[in-house]
Amino acid sequence: MDDPATPGPVRVRFAPAPTGSLHVGSARTALFNWLFARHHGGVFVLRIEDTDAARSRPEWIEGIQESLRWLGLDWDEGPYLQGERLDRYAAAAERLLASGRAYECFCTPEEVQARNEAARDAHRTPGYDGRCRDLTPARREVLAAEGRPRSLRFRTPDHGTSRFTDLVRGEVAVEWSTVADFVIRRSDGSPVFFLANAVDDSEMGITHVIRGEDLLDSTHRVLALRDALGDGPPPRYAHLPLMVGSDRAKLSKRHGAVALEDFRAGGYLPEAMLNYLALQGWAPDDDREVMAAGEIAAAFDLDRVTHSAAAFDHAKLEWMNGEWIRRLPPDDLLARLEPRARERYGDGVDAELLRDVVRIGQERASTLAALVEQADFLFEPDEAFEVAADSWSRLASTERASEVLDAVAGHLAGCEWTAEGVDLRPVLAELGVKPRKALPAVYAAVEGRHAGLPLFDSIVLLGRDRTLGRLADARARLET
């Protein structure tokens, strides 16, 4: 996107508050910034907005970075911590106070909140009522002498219109008369988002601000602040459509996993996650869907960002993940499975056996977690083996179940121990039962579930003794 108004290299930033793990919505925002930077050969800055001491936690700073790294979103500068730049915000606040663009406010948060609620109850518009806006110096002294807390509030313009051109939405305008004065420095002296954000975007030379639509309205306030600060031409803004749940409400825990970490733990590949997230609010100009990060970056353009909220579709993500699993070189898949297998079965995991699982299971897997679970019957000690309840009822209700198990055991006791040798179809044919009817019972007895890894390969991997043992157990249980 060539933009004469902002010459020079593109500089974008991702600026999360360290108040929790990285949400998929935030990850999508980070991704779009990264894509934009990479597409233009620009700079991607990571900035931590930790000005809210009450909610920010240092451990989240690391957690967020880890999630970004996992996704593959490498940043070129930072992380800058706003907590380490307080002097700059303090200086800016003083300038605003000196120029009269901001004023000291002696209202407590509780008082402001109470008045807002009263306004709401009376169906009046909430927002700071301007009580301290034009205090006389004498009055200010009295209030200060009372020991009342003193915050700094920005005086928004009394009239006129604020407008800016959003790169995805076009011109956005709002009447200043509808925008209340807002706090830029807390009574404890710490800066509030608007101030720190305006100062940093300016000082860091940010050329494009790409963020969620929930920040659309706040842009006018930040723009006014910059203007009051005499900051020069502002960055271009691009507000991304929100990501919502299946009910179109803001994406939250009750819609299932929302933290990037949850998806990682659930066995989703970062390639799939990135690919899926890129398609939430953006699409290439052709029909490609399964795309690698570099491919997406090459095709990425803010012009093609959607305007309306996107509902998170777990089913499509799962499909996408399967696509990526199937594309992985087997050794790569194995490497990703190993830590997961060790965590589940202990350090003694048989690497060769796991390699076999990859061989027979890669093409059918949807997540790493599901693939490992399908191999439970191989890795768990025999004492821990048990047939899932629903699979057992499937087995028990199978026609001529006892005969089937007997015949299968009979065959496996003497056959050659290869995938061809353990092929059960001839046995079932002799019995006169269809594989479709009888096999789920064998699956249940041997794998503990009626659906899973390919049966004959599984039997070969399990070994003759263990297989026969499980068939015998199932047979015995059938008698009781």
Place this chain on the structure above:
RNA sequence: GCCCCCAUCGUCUAGCGGCCCAGGACGCCGCCCUUUCAAGGCGGUAACGGGGAUUCGAAUUCCCCUGGGGGCACCA
């Protein structure tokens, strides 16, 4: 209550005045393949919220309505 944004299949989306009685993908349904379940192949179901206006012509432009979402913190 006030302000802002948005509106194509169930979902993600293509479409930027005629190529569209609307294309792709996920899901769903059916068939094929088959070692259950998957995966794979083939086919099918399914949408321009409503009303005006502009135009020879509107999913595409404008207005109104309706609907959805966001914001209105000493959160970001």
